Amino acid sequence: MSNQLSSNQPATNRPPATADVSPPGAVPEGVESPAGGRFRLPTESLRAYTMIIALIAIWLFFQWKTVNPLYPYGIFLHPNNFSNLLQQMSVTGVLAVGMLMVIVAGQIDLSVGSVVGLAGGVAAMSQDPYGLAGALGLALVVGTLVGAAQGALISYANIPAFIVTLGGLLAWRGVILGLSKGATIPVRLQFFRDLGVEKLPQPVGVTIAAVAIAAVIFLTISRARARKRHGLSVPGLGSTVLRIVVPAALIALFIFWMNMGGGMPVPVLVLLVVAVLGGFLTQNTTFGRYLYAIGGNPDAARLSGINIRRYILAAYCVLGLLVGVASLLHTGRVGSASPDAGTLMELDAIAACVIGGTSLMGGRGTVSGAVVGALIMASLDNGMSLLNVENYTQYIVKGAVLVAAVGFDMLGRRKS
Amino acid sequence: MSSTPDTPLLEMREITKSFPGVRALDGVSFDLHAGELHALVGENGAGKSTLMKVLAGVYPFGSYGGDVLIDGQVRHFASVRDSEHAGVAVIFQELSLIKELSIGENIFLGREPRRFGVIRWEELYSRAQKLLDELHLPLDPRTPVGHLGIGQQQMVEIAKALSQEARILVLDEPTAALTDAEVESLFRIIEGLRSRGVGMIYISHKLDEVFTVSQRITVLRDGRTVGTKPTGELDEARVISLMVGREVGDIFPEAAHERGEVVFEARNFTVEDPNVPGKLLVKDVSFNVRRGEVLGVAGLMGAGRSELLMGIFGAWPGRVSGDVYVGGVKVKVSRPSDAIRHGVGFVTEDRKRFGLVLDQTILNNMTLAGLRKLSGRFITSVDAEAAKGEQAKKDLRVKANSVFTVVGTLSGGNQQKVVLAKWLLTNPRVLFLDEPTRGIDVGAKQEIYALINRLAKEGLAIVLVSSELPEVLGLSDRVLVLHEGRVTGEFKRTEATPEAVMACATGHTQRAA
Numbered sequence A: 001m002s003n004q005l006s007s008n009q010p011a012t013n014r015p016p017a018t019a020d021v022s023p024p025g026a027v028p029e030g031v032e033s034p035a036g037g038r039f040r041l042p043t044e045s046l047r048a049y050t051m052i053i054a055l056i057a058i059w060l061f062f063q064w065k066t067v068n069p070l071y072p073y074g075i076f077l078h079p080n081n082f083s084n085l086l087q088q089m090s091v092t093g094v095l096a097v098g099m100l101m102v103i104v105a106g107q108i109d110l111s112v113g114s115v116v117g118l119a120g121g122v123a124a125m126s127q128d129p130y131g132l133a134g135a136l137g138l139a140l141v142v143g144t145l146v147g148a149a150q151g152a153l154i155s156y157a158n159i160p161a162f163i164v165t166l167g168g169l170l171a172w173r174g175v176i177l178g179l180s181k182g183a184t185i186p187v188r189l190q191f192f193r194d195l196g197v198e199k200l201p202q203p204v205g206v207t208i209a210a211v212a213i214a215a216v217i218f219l220t221i222s223r224a225r226a227r228k229r230h231g232l233s234v235p236g237l238g239s240t241v242l243r244i245v246v247p248a249a250l251i252a253l254f255i256f257w258m259n260m261g262g263g264m265p266v267p268v269l270v271l272l273v274v275a276v277l278g279g280f281l282t283q284n285t286t287f288g289r290y291l292y293a294i295g296g297n298p299d300a301a302r303l304s305g306i307n308i309r310r311y312i313l314a315a316y317c318v319l320g321l322l323v324g325v326a327s328l329l330h331t332g333r334v335g336s337a338s339p340d341a342g343t344l345m346e347l348d349a350i351a352a353c354v355i356g357g358t359s360l361m362g363g364r365g366t367v368s369g370a371v372v373g374a375l376i377m378a379s380l381d382n383g384m385s386l387l388n389v390e391n392y393t394q395y396i397v398k399g400a401v402l403v404a405a406v407g408f409d410m411l412g413r414r415k416s
Numbered sequence B: 001m002s003s004t005p006d007t008p009l010l011e012m013r014e015i016t017k018s019f020p021g022v023r024a025l026d027g028v029s030f031d032l033h034a035g036e037l038h039a040l041v042g043e044n045g046a047g048k049s050t051l052m053k054v055l056a057g058v059y060p061f062g063s064y065g066g067d068v069l070i071d072g073q074v075r076h077f078a079s080v081r082d083s084e085h086a087g088v089a090v091i092f093q094e095l096s097l098i099k100e101l102s103i104g105e106n107i108f109l110g111r112e113p114r115r116f117g118v119i120r121w122e123e124l125y126s127r128a129q130k131l132l133d134e135l136h137l138p139l140d141p142r143t144p145v146g147h148l149g150i151g152q153q154q155m156v157e158i159a160k161a162l163s164q165e166a167r168i169l170v171l172d173e174p175t176a177a178l179t180d181a182e183v184e185s186l187f188r189i190i191e192g193l194r195s196r197g198v199g200m201i202y203i204s205h206k207l208d209e210v211f212t213v214s215q216r217i218t219v220l221r222d223g224r225t226v227g228t229k230p231t232g233e234l235d236e237a238r239v240i241s242l243m244v245g246r247e248v249g250d251i252f253p254e255a256a257h258e259r260g261e262v263v264f265e266a267r268n269f270t271v272e273d274p275n276v277p278g279k280l281l282v283k284d285v286s287f288n289v290r291r292g293e294v295l296g297v298a299g300l301m302g303a304g305r306s307e308l309l310m311g312i313f314g315a316w317p318g319r320v321s322g323d324v325y326v327g328g329v330k331v332k333v334s335r336p337s338d339a340i341r342h343g344v345g346f347v348t349e350d351r352k353r354f355g356l357v358l359d360q361t362i363l364n365n366m367t368l369a370g371l372r373k374l375s376g377r378f379i380t381s382v383d384a385e386a387a388k389g390e391q392a393k394k395d396l397r398v399k400a401n402s403v404f405t406v407v408g409t410l411s412g413g414n415q416q417k418v419v420l421a422k423w424l425l426t427n428p429r430v431l432f433l434d435e436p437t438r439g440i441d442v443g444a445k446q447e448i449y450a451l452i453n454r455l456a457k458e459g460l461a462i463v464l465v466s467s468e469l470p471e472v473l474g475l476s477d478r479v480l481v482l483h484e485g486r487v488t489g490e491f492k493r494t495e496a497t498p499e500a501v502m503a504c505a506t507g508h509t510q511r512a513a
Helices: A001-010 A045-066 A081-104 A112-125 A127-156 A161-182 A190-197 A200-230 A237-261 A265-285 A285-298 A298-303 A308-334 A345-355 A369-387 A391-415 B047-056 B080-085 B103-107 B121-134 B150-163 B180-196 B207-213 B234-243 B305-313 B336-342 B351-355 B360-365 B373-377 B382-395 B412-424 B442-457 B467-474 B499-503 B508-512
Strands: B010-020 B024-032 B037-039 B066-068 B073-075 B086-092 B168-172 B199-203 B216-221 B224-230 B260-270 B280-290 B294-298 B322-326 B329-331 B342-346 B430-434 B461-465 B478-483 B486-492
Touching: A045 A127, A045 A369, A081 A237, A081 A265, A081 A285, A081 A308, A081 A345, A112 A127, A112 A161, A112 A308, A112 A345, A127 A161, A127 A190, A127 A308, A161 A285, A161 B478, A190 A265, A190 A308, A190 B024, A190 B224, A190 B329, A265 A285, A265 A308, A265 A369, A285 A308, A285 B360, A285 B373, A298 A308, A298 B180, A298 B351, A345 A369, A345 A391, B010 B047, B024 B037, B024 B199, B037 B047, B047 B080, B047 B086, B047 B199, B047 B216, B080 B086, B086 B150, B103 B121, B103 B150, B121 B150, B121 B224, B121 B412, B150 B180, B180 B199, B180 B207, B207 B234, B207 B342, B216 B467, B224 B234, B260 B305, B280 B294, B280 B305, B280 B461, B280 B478, B280 B486, B294 B442, B294 B467, B294 B499, B305 B322, B305 B336, B305 B342, B305 B430, B305 B461, B336 B342, B342 B412, B351 B412, B360 B382, B360 B412, B373 B382, B382 B412, B412 B442, B442 B467, B461 B467, B467 B499, B478 B499, B486 B499
Parallel strands: B024 B224, B037 B199, B037 B216, B086 B168, B168 B199, B294 B461, B294 B478, B342 B430, B430 B461
Antiparallel strands: B010 B024, B010 B066, B066 B073, B216 B224, B260 B280, B260 B322, B322 B329, B478 B486
């Protein structure tokens, strides 16, 4: 018996940290006897931690490597460079949020790079005839329509997503080459350009931080009330305070750091908004829940009354819209729309999702993971550029990191 | 140590195997003689599969305690390959054949006869033919395995094992998907193998089969051996009580359901095979079910029972015709969401494939079908769901730490309860149950029987499909019998004798008429 007890130890004594990141409200209510003794480590939360630890390790490494007499504490995390880094990742980040939804539903989209080129080109070309609203609006419409068209072919005509979007990768690039006749079109409208590069005035940043902190407080308290109303255990005062103070401190620090570098870049704000909305959509709506179910087990989802085709189509539309957003950020930042804009961006977006713990088989992955994945990729890019690492080495390192991230994931999964 | 006639073919001594948090095997000893069929029974989770995985080298030497001896010699299997070399072959529940390849290619997969790396097809197929002949299987070894029925595929697996000169053959639930005729031919093959000196370990939940084919029975419970006896010294009641550790009384509590008005009616349902146009799997079947009534649907494999339910539910991929009436009103059901909206719930067979998203939590699975009602049309509320999920978990006695436990880690019985909860949370008026107790242990079965009775008492109309005749007869107020897609009989509870139902199920009444 004592033997059995000791073998039970590791199961019940899990690291206390895991409780904090397991799904909200995961505090076991009235714990019963362990189910048949079988137990699996909460791989997803564990994975989230490894990812963040990896990110911090990368940051510290580059910080240490960029120490020089002018910058005795290193350049990498210096506000100027850090805001630059975030600005660089925002396009990939927005694409990754959309891509995540499609991948979670068990699908893929290889065409987003070409559609970034197409939508950005259309926006640049429509500056003169239609003005600002027309240009920005058309980019979003083009992105959404392309997503809808491809989504319809995938879900209603039963053509595999890989094929449809591989075709799209070629075809949409052809369309923009034809439309622009191969010419690069400059961005003339100031606001359009600002979307990609401008920094928000510092007071605006502070206001945003204040609003965000207020939202955190409001949500935490209303959540606790809701739990009480539903007769669930309410977290203690200490943990409630912690749940407010930690995010609030992070928000404040973030804005402080951005303001030190001259203000938060607009594309970073766009990415944050997209990420928050995307996170809400995937975690707190029936739409998101159905996507996970469809990706996890399409048969079970169908028999539970979920209209699989409709939701897959919807996921492609959301991705398409975000591709439109990303195309505006990218075109604004570059300052012009060239016909080959966005090339290979689909691979960056997919890589960001995968590094962030998304399973290409569907059913697993989170928006926050995808954003952290994009951040890891951008950090590698930025850091290696600072260190003047040769271009070819950068490619090799990024490729190796992608494969290694999935390798570690598999290793961890096998153990559990 | 040399092998003498008394040395068992296989001996497993004091096997222990632990997983994090649980001791799956606790000093299990087991032996097998040449030409013997030794049945291994026990509830799910009793350790049968774990024991077989130790034998097969799935769990390599060093990861378990105790000894595995073959012909009296201790063996250390580092992999499945090692155990195969020693003559052990395991035929798991999930068949491991490749559907696109032919019978011959499957039999010799990885061991193709070749010269200079080039496969010698003539030799491969002639050897395959020989093996099939030995098993009296009238099959062409060039046929793709995908064209065979499940039963024949199983025979091919056995042929494959024989081609590896297996002397120890493990059969894990071999009859789960077989028709009665196929079961009989399997048993004939088993007899043939016995006379050739092959030792077999037979794992099954179906005790009547165990008593038909085995010479000895070993019962496992909670990772321990509770008894090994010659089959002749045991009976079913005794084995069941050993399995569950208590005497089982009447496992089907007498149902006294108050039957009300007809809540659900299916009229003239015809269901076509999606792959073979024109082939009808269900032909013009009509039935109704009343409030508080359990309607049993009996029939053999291929009688069209699941196809009928799938067709009514709007989930069948092929053509379906027929009318559905709920509460006397004709409703249109063209997809599952229509059926759910009209108060039809459907606990499908094969919960892992059709019922659950295994990667997700108990809660997410429980609320999948009724999400909009339980949580919100678009924006969901984890707390509202969790409250209802906790209640359902308590109601159905799902054994798990919390509703946030991943469903894939639960035992079969608990998984099935989660599927039941999913449908009960849609608040149905009629509930279809397709093989609700397949592959779950005796204890969980009883709980589900009690639940079915309770739900009927509370006024739910239930349509129960089961391959286990005692289950249908024990729970139903009325029994409908299907044979090859047609209704061949309908019985009241009092008239439904096993003999009469089985006669209809095999189509005898039809032929007699």
